[in-house]
Every structure is written in C-alpha cells, then in structure tokens.
Amino acid sequence: MDADGLTPQKQFQEHFFTCASRGDVKTIEDVLQQGTVKIDATNDHGWTALMFAARTGQDKVVRLLLDHGCDTTVMNKSCQTAADIAAFWNHTAVLTELEKKGQTSDSQPQNFCNYFGYNPLDRYAHKRKDEQWLEEKLRDQSTVILLFHDLGLVVTKGEKLAAQSRATQPCHFTFKDTSALFEELGTEKILLFLGLGRLQPDKTDGPSPPTSDKEEHLPAWFALDVTSISQEKILSIKEGLEIASSPFPGLFQLPEKEAGIVAQARSLLAWHQRYKFCPTCGSAAAVEEAGYKRRCQKEGCPSLKGVHNTSYPRTDPVVIMLIVSQDGKKCLLGRGKRFPGRMYSCLAGFMEPGETIEDAVRREVYEESGVRVGRVQYHSSQPFPLPASLMIGCLGYATSETISVDKEELEDAQWFTRQQVAEVQTGAPLPTDALTNPRAEGPSFFLPPAQAIAHQLVKAWLRMSPNL
Numbered sequence: 001m002d003a004d005g006l007t008p009q010k011q012f013q014e015h016f017f018t019c020a021s022r023g024d025v026k027t028i029e030d031v032l033q034q035g036t037v038k039i040d041a042t043n044d045h046g047w048t049a050l051m052f053a054a055r056t057g058q059d060k061v062v063r064l065l066l067d068h069g070c071d072t073t074v075m076n077k078s079c080q081t082a083a084d085i086a087a088f089w090n091h092t093a094v095l096t097e098l099e100k101k102g103q104t105s106d107s108q109p110q111n112f113c114n115y116f117g118y119n120p121l122d123r124y125a126h127k128r129k130d131e132q133w134l135e136e137k138l139r140d141q142s143t144v145i146l147l148f149h150d151l152g153l154v155v156t157k158g159e160k161l162a163a164q165s166r167a168t169q170p171c172h173f174t175f176k177d178t179s180a181l182f183e184e185l186g187t188e189k190i191l192l193f194l195g196l197g198r199l200q201p202d203k204t205d206g207p208s209p210p211t212s213d214k215e216e217h218l219p220a221w222f223a224l225d226v227t228s229i230s231q232e233k234i235l236s237i238k239e240g241l242e243i244a245s246s247p248f249p250g251l252f253q254l255p256e257k258e259a260g261i262v263a264q265a266r267s268l269l270a271w272h273q274r275y276k277f278c279p280t281c282g283s284a285a286a287v288e289e290a291g292y293k294r295r296c297q298k299e300g301c302p303s304l305k306g307v308h309n310t311s312y313p314r315t316d317p318v319v320i321m322l323i324v325s326q327d328g329k330k331c332l333l334g335r336g337k338r339f340p341g342r343m344y345s346c347l348a349g350f351m352e353p354g355e356t357i358e359d360a361v362r363r364e365v366y367e368e369s370g371v372r373v374g375r376v377q378y379h380s381s382q383p384f385p386l387p388a389s390l391m392i393g394c395l396g397y398a399t400s401e402t403i404s405v406d407k408e409e410l411e412d413a414q415w416f417t418r419q420q421v422a423e424v425q426t427g428a429p430l431p432t433d434a435l436t437n438p439r440a441e442g443p444s445f446f447l448p449p450a451q452a453i454a455h456q457l458v459k460a461w462l463r464m465s466p467n468l
C-alpha cells in the first residue's frame with residue numbers, strides 16, 4: 001500500500017480510469033494489451049472505464065473499449081449505464097458508438113437485444129427445398145458445420161478466460177473434417193441448414209439486408225446431429241475437442257455473436273429428438289426442408305392436407321415479468337424450488353392457448369403469488385433453447401400487495417426494495433460457489449446472470465429513474 005492506502009492494483013486501476021476520462025487512447029490500448037487491469041473493473045462507486053469515457057465524451061476511448069469487448073450493460077451504484085451517462089451529458093458521438101453495439105439510453109428507446117437474441121445469419125428459407133444448392137453449399141470450403149451429440153455442442157477446449165467468462169467456443173467444422181461422419185450417418189441423418197452469414201468481430205447490429213446475389217457467397221451454416229456416432233470418433237476429428245454435455249453453464253458462456261445460432265440449432269434438434277413420429281397418427285415422419293419440416297409417411301394422414309402445425313418445429317411462448325409495486329418502490333421476485341443457492345428471479349410461466357400476453361402475465365402472477373396485476377408493458381424477448389421457449393419479457397404493475405405463495409411451484413416470493421435490488425445488481429461479483437453453496441459468503445440473495453432476460457428486466461426497472 002502507498003501513502004493513499006491504495007494497493008498497486010488499485011493505483012493501476014485509478015490511472016486507467018483517469019486515462020479513459022482524458023481520452024488517452026494510447027495508454028488505454030497498452031493497458032488492455034498487457035492485461036494489467038480488467039476491462040470492466042469498477043471503482044467503489046461502480047464506475048467502469050467506459051463510464052468515465054462516456055462522462056467526458058471520449059468517443060475514441062469508447063470505441064477502443066468496445067472493440068476490446070467491454071460490457072456495455074454494467075450499471076454503477078446509481079443504476080446508470082455508460083449510455084445513460086452519455087445521454088445525460090449529451091455526448092452524441094459516444095452514444096453513436098454505443099448504439100452500434102445495441103446499447104442505448106432509455107431516453108432514446110430502441111429494441112433491446114437479449115443474449116441468444118442476436119443472430120447474424122440470414123436464414124435464407126427460400127433455399128430450404130433446393131437440394132442441389134444445399135448439397136453444393138455443404139461441400140463449400142467456407143461452410144461452417146456445428147456438431148451436436150445428444151444436444152451437446154462440440155466445442156474447442158479453451159483456456160477459461162475469467163475476465164470474459166465466455167469460455168465455450170463452438171468448433172467450426174468443414175465438410176472435409178466431417179465427411180467420415182456423413183458417410184457413417186448415411187441418408188437417415190438430421191442435417192439442418194441454418195442460413196448464410198459471417199460472425200463479425202465488431203458488428204452486432206444485425207445482418208445487412210440481402211441486396212444482390214453477393215450474399216450467396218457468404219458462408220453457409222449447418223448443424224449435424226451426431227448422436228448415433230461414438231463420442232470417441234467425434235472427439236478424434238481434431239485435437240482439443242469436447243462435448244458440452246450439460247447445458248449449463250456452457251450455453252451461457254458462448255460468444256454473444258454466436259449464441260443465437262447455437263440456440264437456433266439446439267432448439268430445432270431438440271424438436272427432432274422429441275417428435276420422431278407424426279403427432280397426428282403416430283406413423284414415421286421424414287425430415288424435409290433442410291430440417292424445418294417433418295412429413296408423415298402414411299398415405300391419407302390428415303397432417304398431409306392443408307396447413308398442419310404438427311409438421312413444423314414448435315416454440316413455446318413463456319411470459320416472464322418483473323412486477324412493480326403500486327408505489328413503484330418495490331419489485332416482486334420469487335425462488336423456484338430448483339433454483340441454485342440464494343437466487344431469486346422474475347416470475348414466469350407458459351402461455352396457454354387463447355390467451356393474450358397481458359392476460360398470461362396477470363394469470364401466472366396471481367397463480368404463483370396471489371398478487372393482482374393491472375397494466376402490462378412489453379420489454380423484450382429471448383429465444384431460450386431449453387428446449388425451445390420464447391421468453392416474452394414484460395414489466396407489470398401491481399394493483400394489490402399481499403403475497404400468497406403457490407408452494408407447489410415456488411419456495412418463496414417477496415417484495416424487494418429498489419435499494420436491495422440495486423445493491424445486488426451493481427455490487428461486487430458473486431463468490432464462485434454462490435450458485436451451489438447456500439452458505440456461500442455474499443449477499444442474502446442474488447439475481448440470475450446478465451444472460452438471463454430476468455436480469456435485464458430488473459435492470460430496465462432500475463434504470464427507469466437512475467440517480468443522475
């Protein structure tokens with residue numbers, strides 16, 4: 001410690017923040033390259049380098065930090081993100097940089113994109129029936145093939161980068177790498193055509209719209225189900241492979257720009273795994289349209305006439321909602337019976353047929369907590385590949401307060417004050433055993449991680465009136 005009582009690490013960090021405020025791009029670049037300070041490190045008020053640069057309008061520093069993958073969604077202890085700070089101080093150049101990453105201030109609302117929500121592929125659905133085109137694409141050198149074994153993605157073992165916690169790298173195979181697998185699978189294989197596109201290192205604002213025939217030259221993406229092939233054979237294709245068998249935490253550790261592609265593939269494969277037979281008559285059903293259809297093989301089956309949704313992949317709408325108390329000062333969170341550690345989250349539930357989103361929110365909240373809800377406001381959605389839900393995120397405004405917990409589904413439900421929630425949301429990172437050990441040190445409750453839509457709903461509520 002020096003005379004100011006700061007450890008050398010803290011001194012580095014303070015210097016890093018000062019350089020961000022001053023626009024010292026060169027020093028910031030050096031520090032990031034040497035890795036002496038973590039890019040999303042915070043000071044005692046929860047401020048990151050990105051926030052300091054946003055405060056003083058240093059758009060070049062902001063761009064550099066964004067290019068190095070900093071987290072734009074971090075909030076300081078006043079519940080502000082870098083975008084809120086830039087908007088408040090009217091630094092438009094900084095806001096433009098943040099908007100390119102899909103991060104905006106609430107004063108300029110845009111659609112919020114959740115983890116699993118961004119998908120860079122053009123699905124190119126009009127080519128799903130063109131078998132010759134698909135065969136040619138499959139064999140193209142630029143084509144990317146993802147392999148799934150019993151819904152577990154084949155990944156490249158990487159060093160766990162603690163700073164980024166994005167440690168699951170999907171392995172990109174070519175047809176050449178996998179030709180022996182194709183031979184072994186024969187004609188009975190499940191091969192999905194996912195679309196055309198490229199992972200762009202610094203672009204997360206959606207694919208460019210198809211304009212000319214040029215997009216035909218973009219890499220094609222396929223997913224192949226290799227469940228019937230031995231794990232040894234799959235792992236011997238290349239060095240350093242592993243199969244991410246349990247879905248979590250792996251599915252939450254994918255590079256954000258690829259998570260949507262993995263979700264698309266996994267949900268479709270889960271449908272094939274569960275719907276092997278025609279749901280109408282129980283006969284065998286053959287895979288068609290590059291994995292997007294299963295056609296019943298029995299002549300005369302009603303599913304062959306007209307439009308039958310049983311032939312197409314399903315996705316289950318789920319409402320997930322943060323309920324705000326009548327005075328606006330508290331929110332309602334619950335603890336599912338199987339939740340890890342001391343986690344509390346938004347209430348959620350499957351939509352039922354013939355129900356609006358608003359009514360599903362009101363019904364599920366009443367069933368699970370006894371609280372009545374009036375106005376419902378849509379926030380954002382999230383495809384969730386377990387196995388194929390679409391989480392519809394809402395804010396709901398309570399018209400009653402008394403809680404009566406449905407003990408069949410929840411262990412507990414409580415009103416939490418803004419301050420309680422802000423503390424866990426913007427506080428120190430959780431101890432590593434917090435998810436598994438109920439006696440782990442740390443706060444009395446915690447929220448799901450940033451990849452979960454529940455986290456983003458809580459954040460949206462906190463940001464509605466940040467302390468500026």
Ligand SMILES: NC(=O)C1=CN([C@@H]2O[C@H](COP(=O)(O)OP(=O)(O)OC[C@H]3O[C@@H](n4cnc5c(N)ncnc54)[C@H](O)[C@@H]3O)[C@@H](O)[C@H]2O)C=CC1
Nearest residue numbers: 316318320345346347348349350364389409448452453454
């Ligand atoms: N990220 C988060 O913070 C949270 C996420 N969730 C997710 O939301 C989803 C729905 O939430 P729940 O509270 O479980 O729903 P829920 O409150 O409707 O209760 C679940 C029950 O609904 C029935 N159900 C009705 N339709 C179903 C369907 N299509 N698939 C499966 N079960 C169905 C089953 O009996 C099931 O046990 C789950 O997949 C869960 O993983 C739930 C709570 C928090």
Ligand SMILES: [Mg+2]
Nearest residue numbers: 347348349409
């Ligand atoms: Mg529920």
Ligand SMILES: [Mg+2]
Nearest residue numbers: 349350351364
């Ligand atoms: Mg339900």
Ligand SMILES: [Mg+2]
Nearest residue numbers: 349364367368
């Ligand atoms: Mg329920």
Ligand SMILES: [Zn+2]
Nearest residue numbers: 278281296301
């Ligand atoms: Zn049938």
